[in-house]
Amino acid sequence: MSLETVVFYIFGGLMVVSSLAIVVSRSIVRSAVWLLGTLVSAGVLYFLLSANFLGAIQLIVYAGGILILIVFGVMLTAKSPYVRFNARPREIAITALVGVILFAGLSGLMLATDWPAIPDAAPEREVRPVADIGRSLLTQYLIPFELVSVLLLAVMIGAAYLASPEKK
């Protein structure tokens, strides 16, 4: 068993365990910390797939940015230091239903896909993932890219409006 396989199983296992723990944990901050485990494991899996750029972006954007904002929000809004979730049965039922549908859909898709085996030989062409991603974002996928940035702009304007002092 190669080192890559060992690392894959360690981080795959960590990802499964921490994903479950996010749901099971009753303390909201602990959920956030388990989320860190999931996001970092996903980043490590990207690195194992030689998608270095994607892995680094995953770590910067999700683990280093969004998660910190989540924890910060939790800390700001929590009235007592130990906020606990007490989900109602109806909420649990809805969440379980959504989860089952998502799981069935994803696993069905995974089973239906024909996964091509990766040839051992390295590609001849020089791989420049960052440059390639940048070029395709600004040519082939320009419209979706711009639409996403318009969405982010709208979010920013909304945040600025909410943060501005109240007008009478």
Added chain:
Amino acid sequence: MTDVYVPWPDRGPKQFRGPAKLIAALAVSIYRVFRLPIRRLAGLILFAAVGGGCVFAWAVFLLFRTVLQVQAHLVATGEVPVGKSIGLEKLRLGIEQLELLTPAWLLWPFQWLVVRDVIGVIGAIAFVSLLAMYAIWWERKTAGHIQSRLGPMRVGGWHGWSQSLADGIKCIAKEDFIPDRADRPLFRLAPYLCFVPVVIAFMALPFGVYWVFRELDVALLVILAMLSIDVMGVLIGGWASNNKWSVYGAMREACQVVSYEIPLGMSLLIPIMVVGSLSLSKAAEFQQGGWFNWLAWHSPWTFAAMFVYFIAAVASCKRAPFDLPEAESELVAGFHTEYSGFRWAVFFFAEYAAMFVVSGLLVILFLGAWDAPWVALAPEGWKDGALWQQLVYGVVFSGPLWFVFKCLFFIYLQMWMRWTLPRLRIDQVLYSCVQVMLPLTMLVLLCSVFWELWLPSSLAAFWVTKVISIVLALIGAVGAIAVLYVAYAGFSRRRALVGSQAVGRPLPGG
């Protein structure tokens, strides 16, 4: 009269029995033998240890390079299939064919990447720990001299050189204290969440050509990611302590670091745009050829980006004047109020290691990485010449030693700022980030884009940029010499300054 409370009763020296007595006697005799030389020659021993450590690291590096060389040779000649382990006989053959002198048995264990990796990780952790230990001692000395006192002077003899060692032993021996209502698992996790990402950042940070643990094409992004995960440790530690001062410290950290990450990343984009790669080794390659080729003087915009980056880096390392998460005078000790002993020390290790990493990024992306300013004067062929030529080249012209020196200079600059500037308020910190630095960085980024795209197209514009870059390089040289001179002047007058600034006449008792 008899029941006067004695807080520290005199129990006499501790008595040992059995094997403990033997060990104690041994320790005392070793102490008696080595006490005098260590006290007399402490400075000499310290410098010899540093030099020996450097030579040892170089020897390990040469060994690793030889292994790779022999491996590549054997694979190329078809003696050994790719990816298979090599026997001693084959190794001897390869060494003979390459006319090397290394014994085969020494090379044999290092042919596996795992062995080299483990040694690399141990080396990185040892470097981080030693760096943190001596940076703390250095910081206390600097603080002392700036505040007209001596700093640590006693432990170990020569200028208290083993003060950090004694503090480390104290920290390990202290009670491992966790507050009653704290979130225990998170409280335990937090220091490591601070320390581990910084060590991982060292894995991607190159110290020289080949002196890098893993050559990554996105090294810069990985290091930035690790620095941003670092914040989580502080946040979680502050929250898990269940102490309002800690939570205030953690919140300030979150506000400050998340907002300063934007100018930090954007100012690093400017040299990256000039180089055209996210790999730090490529950035270093781009700046070969001495002072005038360094990226800081490439255009006015990289020059400005260097200062923006340094300010943002100081803020992201939570060093003064941005040390709000700690803020001793307001929040007791900020996010680590409830921490003690070794866990507390781990936070400091992480802080000093992060200082080194951000200084390293500054040095690699703006200031010529591991080259000396006069690297262009190096004699031809010394880079790959005889061993002594390589040694002289590595020490005088270009090598990891120069990289570490430059980083230490920027660490010193951060210490200097810490003990000189007053702390900002949190609203001033956020104002200066969002309303001053962010627009400034965006402007610089935009100007840099146009500068790179349009200006070098014609010959006249090429010469204009060249002249501007030379003028900037000269300004930079004058600035660097001035800063070094002021630092030296302060250091050389430290004895005169002690006791003369704050106190008009000698204190009672000298």
